[in-house]
Amino acid sequence: MSDKIIDARGRSCPEPVIMTKNALENVGDGTVKVMVDATVAVENIKRFAVNSGFNVKVNENEEDFILTIRR
Amino acid sequence: MNSSKGKMIATGGIIGLISAILVRFGNPVNMGVCVACFFRDIAGGLGLHRAAVVQYLRPEISGFILGSFGMAKLKGDYKARGGSSPVIRFILGFFLMVGALVFLGCPLRMILRLANGDLNAVTGLVGYVVGIYIGIQFLKMGFTLGKSTSAPQAAGYTMPILAVAIIVLLLAAPTFIFFSESGPGSMAAPWLLSLGAGLLIGGLLQRTRLCTAGGFRDAILIKDFHYMFGLIGIFAFALLGNLIFNFEAFKIGFVGQPIAHNAHLWNFLGMALAGITAVLLGGCPLRQTILAGEGDTDAVITIFGLMAGAAFAHNFGLAASPQGVGLNGKIAVMVGFVVVIAIGFSVVASVKKERASRLMKDQGGAVNVG
Numbered sequence: 001m002s003d004k005i006i007d008a009r010g011r012s013c014p015e016p017v018i019m020t021k022n023a024l025e026n027v028g029d030g031t032v033k034v035m036v037d038a039t040v041a042v043e044n045i046k047r048f049a050v051n052s053g054f055n056v057k058v059n060e061n062e063e064d065f066i067l068t069i070r071r
Numbered sequence: 072m073n074s075s076k077g078k079m080i081a082t083g084g085i086i087g088l089i090s091a092i093l094v095r096f097g098n099p100v101n102m103g104v105c106v107a108c109f110f111r112d113i114a115g116g117l118g119l120h121r122a123a124v125v126q127y128l129r130p131e132i133s134g135f136i137l138g139s140f141g142m143a144k145l146k147g148d149y150k151a152r153g154g155s156s157p158v159i160r161f162i163l164g165f166f167l168m169v170g171a172l173v174f175l176g177c178p179l180r181m182i183l184r185l186a187n188g189d190l191n192a193v194t195g196l197v198g199y200v201v202g203i204y205i206g207i208q209f210l211k212m213g214f215t216l217g218k219s220t221s222a223p224q225a226a227g228y229t230m231p232i233l234a235v236a237i238i239v240l241l242l243a244a245p246t247f248i249f250f251s252e253s254g255p256g257s258m259a260a261p262w263l264l265s266l267g268a269g270l271l272i273g274g275l276l277q278r279t280r281l282c283t284a285g286g287f288r289d290a291i292l293i294k295d296f297h298y299m300f301g302l303i304g305i306f307a308f309a310l311l312g313n314l315i316f317n318f319e320a321f322k323i324g325f326v327g328q329p330i331a332h333n334a335h336l337w338n339f340l341g342m343a344l345a346g347i348t349a350v351l352l353g354g355c356p357l358r359q360t361i362l363a364g365e366g367d368t369d370a371v372i373t374i375f376g377l378m379a380g381a382a383f384a385h386n387f388g389l390a391a392s393p394q395g396v397g398l399n400g401k402i403a404v405m406v407g408f409v410v411v412i413a414i415g416f417s418v419v420a421s422v423k424k425e426r427a428s429r430l431m432k433d434q435g436g437a438v439n440v441g
Contacts, residue, residue: 010218012155012353012369013285017293018210039148040280047075048293063150 003030008045009037009064016041017048024054024069034067042067076300082279083304089268090183090305091312093131096260100320100329101184103309104131104272106356107168107177110374111381111390112256113237116249119378120385124254128241130262132360133234134269139277139364140231141270148277151227153368156216159414160369163348164376165383166407167356170344172381172390173337173400174198175330177356178283178345182302184331186309188323191331191338198339202346203287209351209415210292213422216353219369227366230374234364238266255330273364282358284349330393337396337404344407351415 004023008016016036023032036042042058042065049056049069057068090103102108108125115126143149171177174195176184181199184192240248241262251257259265279301286298313321325333332338349355352373354362359377362370384390389403 010152010155010220012216012219013282014210014288014292014353015215017289021293038150043280047297048295051295 004032006032006034008041009035011036011041013040014044017044020045020048020067020069024049024052027070029071032069034069035064036067037064039065041065045069075297079279079281079297079300080304080307082275082281083301083306084308085275086179086272086281087183087186087305087308087310088312089272090309091316093260093265093268094313094320095316096264097258098260098265099255099258100317101187101189102176102180102255102330103183104268105176105180105183106132106135106360107171107377107381108175108180108255110356110377111168111172111385112251114378114381115251115256115385116240118247118249119382121249122385122390123249123256124251125256125385126249126251127256127259128237128248129259130238130241130266131269131272133237134266134271135273135276135357135360136230136234136364138270138273138275139361140234140273142274142277143365146278149227149366151222151224151366151368152219153222153226153372154217155219155369157369157372159216159418160352160373161376161379162414163352163411164359164373165380166411167345167348167352168377168380169384169389169400169403169407170202170341170348171356172384173341173396173404174345175332175391175393178342178349179305179355179357181342182283182305183309184328186306187313187317188321189328189331190323190325191328191333191335194335194338195342198342199283199346200287200291201339202343202348203284203350204291204346205343206284206347206350207288207292209347209419212419213426214351214415214418215422216351216369216418219367222366222368226368226371229368230363230371238262273361276357276361277365280358280361282354284346284355285358287346288350332391332393332395334391334395337391337401340404340408341391341396344404344411347408347411347415351411
């Protein structure tokens with residue numbers, strides 16, 4: 001069980017999705033938390049993760065968003 | 072899933088229909104909306120180049136920016152930000168424009184040309200997809216333009232203010248602004264219609280984030296066809312719109328197409344250059360324009376690069392014409408490939424070096440602790 005935290009704040013399209021994709025590759029039963037600061041990144045990551053069979057929870061934290069992704 | 076697919080097709084559909092309507096009301100054929108051509112026309116209108124046939128302050132562009140700005144403000148998406156490799160973005164924007172002007176149109180116009188039977192756009196499309204594929208390889212190797220951070224409010228308002236200034240200059244028409252008397256620059260829908268169309272498209276694209284590069288990139292990279300449905304919508308409804316509103320201009324073939332040439336190799340290479348640069352920049356010219364309205368100053372720099380590219384393209388005779396591509400344009404495209412690929416490898420090398428040194432530092436730290 002491994003938990004990973006990815007900081008994709010300030011990254012332009014499609015880097016947050018690629019970073020998430022790489023992190024999810026060996027996640028097993030663990031959790032990946034992704035920090036982003038743009039709603040477009042939230043939408044893109046969420047769509048990618050859900051289409052890949054993961055569950056996504058989004059928390060808004062002042063100016064940032066934290067996506068919690070797990071199987 | 073299905074509703075999002077429908078939303079994207081509808082978004083694209085509105086853009087396609089509006090493009091056909093703008094042609095009906097005076098915009099050049101197959102150029103209802105063309106982001107590269109319109110920035111080129113604005114550069115000409117401001118006198119940054121002196122190609123007399125492509126000078127006009129296109130209100131559609133102001134509309135895209137202000138529509139995006141207004142929508143972003145309304146929805147809380149507006150945020151002044153920047154500082155992610157501005158110089159590299161400028162250079163990539165410059166060569167994106169060179170590629171687009173050798174093909175004669177941005178990726179959006181490529182779809183519109185396709186929707187009016189211009190088969191040269193098929194060659195361009197293949198080039199665009201190949202360029203995007205090459206750009207993706209750089210992304211996979213770790214290419215990044217780095218993080219952006221918050222920017223001063225004043226920086227975020229650059230593009231919206233410029234957009235207003237363009238409309239003011241268009242209406243005031245002072246003598247230092249150039250307006251084409253013949254050629255594509257002289258063909259324009261009434262300004263209010265153009266501005267309204269731009270506002271609608273700008274607002275819509277701010278919400279849906281549609282991007283011509285993103286459509287192909289995501290389909291190839293992560294098998295996500297979300298944006299691709301938007302592109303299909305543009306094509307399908309521009310085709311429908313052209314058949315309804317501009318039937319006399321509809322023609323399938325390679326020869327005699329409006330504001331197009333059939334130098335196949337250069338149509339291919341021009342769009343391939345546009346494809347690589349658009350992926351490395353994180354979005355096509357249309358998307359950059361929308362981002363610039365949302366306060367993204369990196370997109371503003373990209374647009375300045377596009378405009379500089381357009382100015383040079385016409386001052387140095389790099390841009391193609393319906394007669395074909397001149398020697399200067401061919402050289403510029405080749406130089407563009409060399410520069411862009413060199414930037415790609417150089418950024419990848421720096422990223423790898425930084426990662427290695429960070430790893431070494433981490434391991435060093437571990438040893439010390441142990």
